[in-house]
Every structure is written in structure tokens, then in C-alpha cells.
Amino acid sequence: MKSPWTEDYLESLSQKLLEQCSGSETLILNFIGESSQFVRFNRARVRQTGLVDDGVLEIQVLQKSSQGMKKASGSLSLRGEMKVDLERCDAELQRIQSAISDLPVDPFAELPPAGETSRFVSRGEILDPQSVVGAVIAPLQGHDAAGLYAAGFQFRMMKSSTGISHWFETENFLTDYSLYSPNQRAVKRQFAGQKWNSSQFQSNVSQAAEQLKLMELPARKIPRGNYRVYLAPDAVAEIIHMFSWGCVGEMSLQQGESPLLKVRKGEEKFSSHFSLIEDFGLALAPRFNSDGELAPEKLKIIDEGHLASTLVSRRTAKEFNLKSTCAPLSEGLRSTRMMTGSLKNDDVLKTLGDGIYLSNLHYLNWSDQPSGRITGMTRFACLLVENGKMVAPIESMRFDDTLFNLLGKGLEAVTQSAETIPSNSTYGFRSLSGVQLPGVLVQGLSLTL
Amino acid sequence: MNFEKWVQQPPKKAEWVGLRYVREKTHSFNVKDDAFDSYDVSESEGVMVEALVAGQMGYAATSELTEAGISKALESAVQQADRASQFSAFQATPAVRPPTKKRYQSLELQKLQSIKTSDVFDRLLAISKMMKVDSKIVRRFSRLLYVEVETQLLSSSGSDAFQRLSLMSPDFEVIASHSGVTQKRSDAGLMGRSQQGGIEVLFDRSIDARAEKIAHQAAELCSAEMCPTLAGDLVLMPDQMMLQIHESIGHPLEVDRILGDERNYAGWSFVKLADFGQLQYGSSLMNVVFDPTLKSEFASYGFDDHGAEAQKEYLIKDGRLLRGLGGLESQVRSSVQGVANSRASLWNRPPIDRMANLNLEAGTTSFTEMISKIDHGVLMETNRSWSIDDFRNKFQFGCEYAKLIEKGKVTKTLRNPNYRGDTLSFWRNLKAVGDPSTFKVYGTPFCGKGEPNQVIRVGHASPVCHFSGIEIFGGVS
Numbered sequence: 001m002k003s004p005w006t007e008d009y010l011e012s013l014s015q016k017l018l019e020q021c022s023g024s025e026t027l028i029l030n031f032i033g034e035s036s037q038f039v040r041f042n043r044a045r046v047r048q049t050g051l052v053d054d055g056v057l058e059i060q061v062l063q064k065s066s067q068g069m070k071k072a073s074g075s076l077s078l079r080g081e082m083k084v085d086l087e088r089c090d091a092e093l094q095r096i097q098s099a100i101s102d103l104p105v106d107p108f109a110e111l112p113p114a115g116e117t118s119r120f121v122s123r124g125e126i127l128d129p130q131s132v133v134g135a136v137i138a139p140l141q142g143h144d145a146a147g148l149y150a151a152g153f154q155f156r157m158m159k160s161s162t163g164i165s166h167w168f169e170t171e172n173f174l175t176d177y178s179l180y181s182p183n184q185r186a187v188k189r190q191f192a193g194q195k196w197n198s199s200q201f202q203s204n205v206s207q208a209a210e211q212l213k214l215m216e217l218p219a220r221k222i223p224r225g226n227y228r229v230y231l232a233p234d235a236v237a238e239i240i241h242m243f244s245w246g247c248v249g250e251m252s253l254q255q256g257e258s259p260l261l262k263v264r265k266g267e268e269k270f271s272s273h274f275s276l277i278e279d280f281g282l283a284l285a286p287r288f289n290s291d292g293e294l295a296p297e298k299l300k301i302i303d304e305g306h307l308a309s310t311l312v313s314r315r316t317a318k319e320f321n322l323k324s325t326c327a328p329l330s331e332g333l334r335s336t337r338m339m340t341g342s343l344k345n346d347d348v349l350k351t352l353g354d355g356i357y358l359s360n361l362h363y364l365n366w367s368d369q370p371s372g373r374i375t376g377m378t379r380f381a382c383l384l385v386e387n388g389k390m391v392a393p394i395e396s397m398r399f400d401d402t403l404f405n406l407l408g409k410g411l412e413a414v415t416q417s418a419e420t421i422p423s424n425s426t427y428g429f430r431s432l433s434g435v436q437l438p439g440v441l442v443q444g445l446s447l448t449l
Numbered sequence: 450m451n452f453e454k455w456v457q458q459p460p461k462k463a464e465w466v467g468l469r470y471v472r473e474k475t476h477s478f479n480v481k482d483d484a485f486d487s488y489d490v491s492e493s494e495g496v497m498v499e500a501l502v503a504g505q506m507g508y509a510a511t512s513e514l515t516e517a518g519i520s521k522a523l524e525s526a527v528q529q530a531d532r533a534s535q536f537s538a539f540q541a542t543p544a545v546r547p548p549t550k551k552r553y554q555s556l557e558l559q560k561l562q563s564i565k566t567s568d569v570f571d572r573l574l575a576i577s578k579m580m581k582v583d584s585k586i587v588r589r590f591s592r593l594l595y596v597e598v599e600t601q602l603l604s605s606s607g608s609d610a611f612q613r614l615s616l617m618s619p620d621f622e623v624i625a626s627h628s629g630v631t632q633k634r635s636d637a638g639l640m641g642r643s644q645q646g647g648i649e650v651l652f653d654r655s656i657d658a659r660a661e662k663i664a665h666q667a668a669e670l671c672s673a674e675m676c677p678t679l680a681g682d683l684v685l686m687p688d689q690m691m692l693q694i695h696e697s698i699g700h701p702l703e704v705d706r707i708l709g710d711e712r713n714y715a716g717w718s719f720v721k722l723a724d725f726g727q728l729q730y731g732s733s734l735m736n737v738v739f740d741p742t743l744k745s746e747f748a749s750y751g752f753d754d755h756g757a758e759a760q761k762e763y764l765i766k767d768g769r770l771l772r773g774l775g776g777l778e779s780q781v782r783s784s785v786q787g788v789a790n791s792r793a794s795l796w797n798r799p800p801i802d803r804m805a806n807l808n809l810e811a812g813t814t815s816f817t818e819m820i821s822k823i824d825h826g827v828l829m830e831t832n833r834s835w836s837i838d839d840f841r842n843k844f845q846f847g848c849e850y851a852k853l854i855e856k857g858k859v860t861k862t863l864r865n866p867n868y869r870g871d872t873l874s875f876w877r878n879l880k881a882v883g884d885p886s887t888f889k890v891y892g893t894p895f896c897g898k899g900e901p902n903q904v905i906r907v908g909h910a911s912p913v914c915h916f917s918g919i920e921i922f923g924g925v926s
Contacts, residue, residue: 004513038901039533042710046533048799050508051525052901053518056493075491077512084515095490102567104485104574129525130532137536147713148900176900178713186712255588255624256631362716365836367847368865368924370631375845377838379716398836398843398869402925426901449843449869449920 001129003035003153004080005055007121007167013082014159017059017089021161025097026111028060029159030290033078034429036152037129041177044140051129054429055080055155057089058290061096068105072096108318112292115163120286124171124194126151136175139202143209147177154430156286164292170194170432175201176424178380179208185215185393188234188360188380192422211381214393220384221395226444228355230348230385231406233419233437238361239406240276240336240435242374245366247403248301249331250312254320259372259403263307268372268404270305271411275339277301278311284422284434285334289313293326295334305408337436341414348415350388351441357383357390361399372403375448398449406442413441450514452496452603459605460527465501465543467604468519469754471796473596476561480573480591483581488566495796498522502530504540510797538782545777546755548607553751555615556744557647561595564648569593572651576621579660583668585625591660593651594618594640594894602756612751616906617650618643618894621660625667632864634667634849636660637688638831643747643892643906666850669862676851676866676923682826682880683868683919684819687889689848690809690911692832695896697872698730698737699804699907701841702764703898704775704783710801714900716839719872720770725785728770731876736810737765739774739788747892747908748805755800757789764788764807768876775802794903801899806892806908812882819881819915821857827921828852828859829866837872845869865924875916883912 014029021027033055040048058075074092078085127135136149151173158166173196178188191204231239252258262268278299280287287295291314300308311327328334343351356378364376378397383390402408415438425431452468459466472494479486495512496519507530509522561569577591596616602608619642622635636642636659644650685693701718705711720728741749741759752758755777764772775783776791779802791800820828834847851866852859892908 004511004518036901040710040900041536042538042708042712044536045538046505046536047538047710048506048508048801049529049533050497050510050799051522051529052509052797053511053513053522054495054797055512056491058491071487073487073489075489077492077494079515080513080518081515099488099490099566102565103488104567104570106486107484108486130528133532133536137533146709150901176713180709180712184717188713256626257624257633362839363836365834365847367834367836367845367867371925373925375834375836377836377843379839396838396840396843398838398845400845427897427904430901449845449871 001035001037001152004053005033005035005155007169010157013085013089016086017093018159018161020093024064026062027161028112030058031155031157032056032429033155034153036150036430037132039132039136039149041137042146044137044143044145046133046137059089059093059096061100062109062111063100068107069109070100070103071106071109072100072103108315110314110318112160112162112164116292116294117165118288118294120168122170122194122283125196126171126173127196135196135198139205143205144180145177147175149173149175150426150430154432156432158288158290158292160292166286166288166292168286174422174424179212181212181216183216186380187211187215190421214383214390215381217392219393219395222384222397224447224449226446228352229442229445230352230355230357230439231442232359232439233421235358235361236338236437236440237421237435238364238376240338240437242364244332246369248311248333250310250322251316251331253310257369259370260307260310261370262372270302270404270408272305273341273411273414274407275302275304277337278333278335279337280335282335282337282420282434282436285432289326289328293324295326299325334433338418338438340416340418340438343413343415343441345415345417348439349385349390351413352385353388355385356394357385367400373400374403375400397447399445400448401446405444410443411440412443415439455519455523456603456605460523462502462531463500463527465546465605466523467499467546467602467608469497469796470601471495472599473795476595478569478573478593480570480577482589483574483577485570493795496522497796497799498526500526500530501541501543502527503534505530505534505537506541507533508799541778543606545781546604546606547757548604549602549610549752549756549758551610551751551758553612555613555645557615558649559647561648569651576656576660579657580621580623580664582661582664583625585627585668585671586623586664587626588624590622592620608756610752610756614750615645615647616643616747617646619651619656621663623664623667625671627671630671632667632670633833634663634670635831636663637891638833638849639893639895641688641691641891641893643894644745645747645749646745670850670864673862673864675926676827676863676921678922680918680920682823682854683916683921684826684828684854685914686828686830687887687911687913688831688891689829690914691891691909692835692846694807694809694909694911695804695907696835696837697841697844697875699774699807701872702774703802704773704779704785704787705802707773708779708782711898715898719840719842722783722785724770725773726771729768730765730770730873731768732879733768734812734879734882735765735768735876736763738763738808738810739805740808741789741805743806746806746890746910748906750805753789753791753800754793755791757791759789762788774804776800792905794905798901798903803898803905804896804907808910809912811885811888811912813884814881815884816887816913819883819913820854820859823854824856826854827863827866828854842871844872867923868919868921870919878917879914880917881915883914887913
């Protein structure tokens with residue numbers, strides 16, 4: 001697969017734009033681009049297949065005025081032809097420069113930090129677009145499979161007239177799929193990486209098919225109540241994802257919305273088994289943000305149950321006179337690792353004894369955000385466990401419980417090994433983020449419907 | 450750029466080729482408290498080229514709007530279709546891309562460009578100031594999202610259609626905090642005031658009263674009682690009905706979901722193909738239409754992204770399920786009657802079955818009469834939490850604001866209201882539908898679906914509705 005977006009092209013275009021920065025201005029450029037292939041399949045047949053080349057350059061101008069700093073930005077799709085792109089970017093820059101004088105002062109605008117640079121390039125060995133159908137769809141024949149193969153190049157760039165220069169480029173694939181039984185039960189899998197291996201994919205499918213056999217058993221309808229459960233890493237990922245939604249961001253604490261405010265005030269606490277860090281060593285996401293800040297390689301968020309740090313963007317730091325933790329403006333998690341525990345993975349069912357094994361959760365949302373209460377559904381391979389053995393799938397159940405139970409007083413044990421789960425989000429562009437998580441054993445999950 | 454030549458002489462292998470050009474320009478104005486927060490203008494522009502080879506569609510989308518870029522896209526689309534044709538989900542024909550020459554334009558009384566950028570910020574700052582009504586208010590947000598979308602469809606079978614949408618999303622929100630209780634209140638939630646129109650929408654003076662009202666209500670909620678737990682009568686105001694219609698009618702009726710396309714992501718549907726024309730979805734008071742023809746509603750258009758011309762259709766009449774939310778491809782695959790709803794979020798995503806404007810028609814019960822018949826219940830307003838299972842059965846929704854109903858009267862304010870239920874039993878417990886005086890039109894830019902993911906605009910309109918036998922409860926005590 002070839003891409004119209006190259007480091008040399010973006011470097012050259014950026015330099016020409018940055019040269020136009022005038023004395024009272026600071027110019028910031030952010031590029032997001034991808035060359036991707038998407039093959040969507042249903043019942044192991046191709047539903048939609050195609051290629052996408054998309055590249056967007058954002059131009060931000062910070063201008064010092066007698067009243068204070070002013071800020072405006074504009075972005076446009078690039079065409080991959082230098083003369084045309086330069087003309088269009090010039091026109092956009094002029095529009096921004098003209099508009100900015102008419103704007104109110106931005107009280108929390110800050111100049112980018114000086115001179116940080118980084119470069120990360122990771123090439124893969126992925127399938128040629130012409131061979132994907134044969135390599136991905138053919139092995140699924142004989143199964144009722146639905147899902148998406150998404151692969152290709154992903155690019156991020158940040159440059160500023162203050163000398164910041166960051167480039168991130170990766171080439172990878174993610175097959176996110178599920179297999180279905182005739183009684184509409186399903187198991188879900190991911191097959192992701194940078195080097196395609198057909199026999200490993202075949203093995204991934206075979207393991208899913210083996211697990212699906214259990215799902216063909218008649219499902220049990222379980223009554224509402226509190227249950228001892230094992231949450232597999234994919235289920236834990238859904239819970240950890242909630243930390244990015246008005247929880248771990250410092251702004252949400254300052255505004256009183258975040259449940260972590262109760263932890264900060266000492267009104268609630270997490271289990272000492274629960275530790276969460278931002279770890280860019282996972283190589284799932286760029287370390288730099290759109291302000292050009294380079295995040296620390298590791299940042300402890302929850303340390304053995306204690307709130308160690310929140311995600312503080314440069315803007316929030318300025319507003320509340322805090323130190324930035326180099327978070328993105330959204331103050332969401334990007335590359336997150338939950339520390340493993342002592343529960344041997346082979347002992348999960350035996351330790352659970354009687355309870356429920358939950359492979360996945362679905363559609364989580366706050367049902368009382370400041371109190372940390374979440375509702376959501378069980379989904380995919382969720383099974384009743386009796387005497388340490390999976391005996392039958394369960395009918396889907398709704399849960400409604402707090403983070404402080406799930407990762408606090410109810411958290412009994414954490415598994416010894418963890419799984420790396422890259423984000424499967426493809427809104428706008430393929431996401432560059434992910435998590436590495438263990439499974440957890442939880443006492444008293446409240447199932448409500 | 451002249452795109453016509455690319456469809457006039459399709460490559461030999463292709464039975465049909467089409468090109469969809471989209472230019473979307475988003476102007477985003479944000480004010481926080483009494484100050485500027487951000488001003489961004491972003492433009493996305495590109496084409497999706499589609500080719501039909503041996504019954505299989507393939508696509509290639511690119512922002513490279515150059516001779517070389519489009520030529521490469523056309524070649525790639527043909528190759529994608531060709532390679533996939535041995536595993537086609539269905540045999541497509543050019544009939545799923547009908548030729549259209551339709552023109553459509555949003556009703557826009559005054560263009561954004563006719564006023565100064567500072568005028569927009571002055572208005573947003575003024576509205577934010579209006580929300581400073583109580584010392585409990587700790588944060589105020591005043592925002593405007595203005596989006597211009599131009600779409601051109603061209604095809605080898607003769608399509609040459611164009612539409613221009615002008616989309617306004619004014620949005621106001623406050624956070625109040627007092628004695629350890631934090632409450633948020635917004636003007637309809639989820640950017641629910643989204644509609645088609647021009648900058649005149651922001652200068653509608655009814656915004657002023659609404660802004661002040663939500664600010665007072667946010668402060669009021671800080672000292673309100675917790676919503677009680679009960680099984681009983683629930684009255685939903687139209688801005689919560691927007692969400693209820695969307696999640697428990699719209700998504701289950703999407704035919705591509707029923708066919709299983711969405712199973713790996715958002716999920717399946719409890720509705721079966723055999724249910725159309727048969728299933729009693731709700732009480733006989735329930736009449737639901739798909740209507741992309743209303744001029745100011747958010748998701749109106751002249752034609753969908755496959756070229757099907759938009760028209761109003763009943764999906765549910767007198768409570769009975771008649772028609773699905775399925776575009777031309779889904780209609781061929783399912784043999785179920787559908788609508789013109791093949792829509793893509795942008796040029797870089799392929800169209801799938803989406804809601805557009807999905808509206809519950811007004812009934813005959815006045816608001817006063819509805820409340821007077823309730824002995825003990827809760828009235829809820831404005832969505833703040835939503836969750837539903839992958840078959841669209843078991844849901845739980847939360848609202849920003851609630852009132853207790855006692856002996857036929859609206860009494861105390863309640864905080865953290867939630868309710869849950871099962872889709873069919875919920876709609877079958879629809880006891881009263883408000884008259885036209887209670888009917889309100891809303892819309893939101895945030896409906897997520899599809900692999901690859903797409904977020905799209907939807908419109909929903911509804912009167913006030915009364916449901917019985919519903920599980921109602923509050924937050925953490």
C-alpha cells in the first residue's frame with residue numbers, strides 16, 4: 001500500500017508555511033493523515049470494501065495583542081500536490097490572520113513549549129490490498145462471521161514556529177470480528193499487529209470457533225441481584241474507557257463532575273490491587289499532543305488505589321495554575337496500562353467457583369457521574385460458572401454499579417497476565433490509542449435488568 | 450474541478466461507476482463563562498469513487514483532488530470490487546444507484562458570512578452572561594457549530610445531483626455546584642437544538658429565556674430531592690423523547706442491523722424481517738414517520754447518498770410496524786419496504802442505513818389533561834445518560850431534570866432521575882400522546898454507527914408522552 005503522505009512532503013510544506021510567520025505571531029501546524037483499507041464483512045461475505053487516503057492540516061495562529069493573546073485555527077484537506085497545497089494553505093493562513101484581529105482575547109492561550117522534537121516511524125508487513133479478501137475472508141468460510149479489517153498507514157505531525165517538531169508514522173492492521181452461532185450467540189476477537197501471519201489468523205479464528213461451541217448451549221436467564229464475576233480484559237477495557245469520559249481529566253474534577261473528586265477528597269477509595277498508568281512504552285499512540293508537549297514515558301494515574309495524578313492539558317494548567325501533565329486537550333487516556341496482580345490466569349475459573357464469566361461489556365454510560373455509577377450491558381461470551389466450570393451462556397443482563405465497587409471494595413483479585421487491546425475506533429480516522437489490561441475478579445456486581 | 454469525465458467513460462471491467470464529492474466546512478465558536486474559548490474553521494473535501502464489478506461494489510475515497518489522485522481512486526475502486534466479487538454479500542446492480550438530477554438547498558435566511566465574527570462572539574458572550582443567575586453556577590458554556598455541506602453525485606448511469614445543507618447547532622450548558630452536589634443542565638442536551646438554517650437561528654430571542662431557565666434549574670437541582678424509586682407513571686418531555694425515539698425505534702428498525710451488518714459493533718436488532726407489516730410495536734397511539742422533507746429539521750435532504758430521492762413514509766401506524774429504515778441496498782437484500790436513508794458521514798465513508806428525521810406524530814391530549822390523570826409519577830426532561838443492549842431491548846436512560854407528579858399536579862423538583870425498561874413493553878405502555886401544542890422539533894449531530902465508524906446528523910420531533918408501569922429511580926444516595 002502506498003500513501004500520498006510522506007514525512008518529506010509534510011516537512012517541506014510545513015517549512016514553507018512556517019517561514020511566513022510574522023513577528024507578533026506563533027504558528028502551530030498539526031497534521032493527521034491515513035492511507036487505509038477497510039473491508040467490512042457479514043456472514044463471512046464482503047459487505048463493503050475500499051481504500052481511503054485522507055490528510056488534514058490544521059493551522060493555528062497565536063497572536064500577541066495589546067489586550068492579550070488571541071488564537072484562531074483553520075484546517076483543510078490536503079491534495080498531495082505541493083503547488084496546490086501551498087496555495088490553499090497560504091490562503092487559509094491569510095484568512096486566519098485576517099479573522100484573528102476581530103476576536104476577543106483568549107485568557108488561557110499559551111505559547112507552545114520551546115524546541116521539543118521527536119520522531120517515531122514503525123513500518124509493518126501488512127497485506128497488499130489486492131490480497132486481503134483472500135487472506136481474511138477465505139479463512140472465515142464455514143463460519144457466520146461479521147466484522148472489519150482495517151489496515152494501512154497512520155500519520156501524526158506537529159510543528160511550530162518556536163521550533164517544535166514531532167513526527168509519528170505507523171503501519172498496522174486490525175481485524176476486529178465476531179463469530180455467531182445459529183442461536184444468535186457470539187464470541188468476539190481481535191487479530192492485530194504490524195506483521196500479517198496467516199497461520200496465526202487461522203489459529204485465532206479456530207480458537208474463537210471453539211469457544212463458540214459453549215455458546216450454543218441453551219442460555220440461562222439469571223435473576224437480578226449481586227453476583228461474583230470475572231471480567232476478562234476486554235470487559236475491563238470498557239470500564240477503563242469510562243475514565244476518559246469526564247473522569248480522569250483535571251477539568252472534569254475542577255468542574256465537580258468527575259467521580260475522582262470523591263477520591264481526592266478522601267470520601268471514596270479504590271482497592272490497593274488497582275494501579276493505572278499512562279505508558280507510552282506500549283507504542284500504541286504518539287507521545288506528543290497538539291500543543292507540542294511530549295508526555296512522560298510513564299505517568300501514574302492510580303497507584304495502589306491512591307489518586308497519583310490526573311490528566312492535565314496545557315490549557316487547564318493555565319486556567320487553574322497547575323502543572324501540565326502533557327495531556328491532550330480532551331484530557332483522555334491514550335496509552336494505558338493497568339498493573340497485573342497475583343491471580344494465575346489458569347486459576348480464574350477455579351477461584352471464581354460459582355459466578356459469572358464476562359468476556360465483554362457493552363454501551364457503558366454514567367448513571368450518576370459524580371458518584372461514579374455506571375450502567376451497561378453484558379455482551380458476547382458471558383457464561384455461568386458453577387464449581388469452577390463454564391456451564392451455560394447467560395441471557396444478556398444490565399448492570400448498574402459504581403467504579404468504587406468494581407475497582408474498589410469489590411475488587412478481589414487481578415490476573416497475572418494482561419492483554420494489549422488497540423483501539424478499534426475509526427471515527428474520522430483510525431484511532432491511535434490502546435490499553436494493556438489484566439482480568440479482574442469482582443465481588444457483588446449489581447445486575448439490575 | 451470537473452468530475453464528469455471520470456464517470457463518462459467507465460473502465461471496461463466496471464458495469465457502473467459513480468463519484469460522490471463532498472465539501473464540509475465547520476465553523477466552531479466557543480465561549481466559556483465570560484471569555485473566548487476557541488474559534489476554529491475546518492474544511493474536509495474529497496471524493497468517493499465507486500465501481501460495480503461482477504455484482505460487487507468497491508470504493509476508493511481520496512482528498513487528492515488531482516488528475517492523478519482521482520485516476521488512482523477509480524482504478525483502486527475497480528480492483529477492490531473485482532477482488533471481493535468472489536465473496537459478495539449480495540449481487541448488486543446499477544439499480545441500487547438510481548440516476549438523479551435533484552437539487553436541494555437548506556432554507557437559510559441569513560448567511561453566517563453576512564455578519565462579523567465578533568458579532569457571533571458578542572451574542573454567545575451575552576447569552577453566557579444571562580446564565581449567570583446564581584452563585585451556585587460554577588461554569589457556563591455558550592457554543593455555536595455552523596456546518597455547510599455541499600454534495601455532488603455523478604454516475605455513469607446519468608446522475609448529476611447537488612445539494613447544499615446549512616446546519617446550525619447552538620448549544621448552551623451550565624454546571625452548578627453546592628454543598629457537594631454538582632448538577633449539569635443544558636438546552637435540550639446532546640446539541641439537541643440542532644436544525645437547518647442560517648445565522649438567524651443564533652439570534653432567535655427565545656434562546657434568552659431558555660438560557661436563563663436552565664441556569665435557574667441547575668441551581669435548583671443542587672438542593673432538590675433525589676428521584677425516588679417507584680414503578681409507575683412516567684411523563685417524558687419532547688427533548689427526552691428525542692433520545693427515546695432514536696434508541697428504541699430508530700436503531701432497531703435499521704434494516705442493515707436486522708441483516709446483521711452491524712453485529713460486530715453496535716449490535717443486532719430484536720426486530721425480524723418477518724415483523725414488518727405484522728408486529729404491534731406499541732400502543733395504537735403510536736404513529737412514527739421518516740420525514741427528510743421538513744425544511745428546518747436537522748436531517749432533511751433532497752436525496753440520499755445513493756441517489757434515492759427523499760420522501761415521507763410511515764414506519765409505524767397505529768402502533769403497527771409497517772416499514773424499515775433501509776436504503777436501496779437493504780431493500781434488495783431484505784425484500785422489505787424501505788426509505789431513502791443510505792447516508793455517509795463524509796466523503797471518506799461508504800453510505801449505510803441511517804435515521805434521518807424520525808418523528809412521533811402529535812396526538813390529542815393536552816399537557817394539563819395528561820398530568821391531571823396521574824396520581825403518582827415523575828416527569829423527566831433532557832437526556833444525560835443513555836445505554837441499551839445490542840438487540841435494542843433492555844435500556845436505561847437518565848435525565849437532567851425531573852418533577853414529581855402528585856395527585857394530578859406537578860410538584861417538587863427531583864435530581865438524578867433515571868428509568869429503565871424493555872423496548873416493546875415500554876412502547877405498548879404508551880398511555881397518552883400530547884397534542885400539537887406540546888410538539889417540539891429537535892436534532893443532534895451525534896449518532897454513531899458503522900464499521901468503519903461514522904457519526905451522523907439526525908432530527909427527531911415529538912410531543913410530550915405518558916407511559917405507565919415504568920421502573921423509575923435516582924442516583925447514589
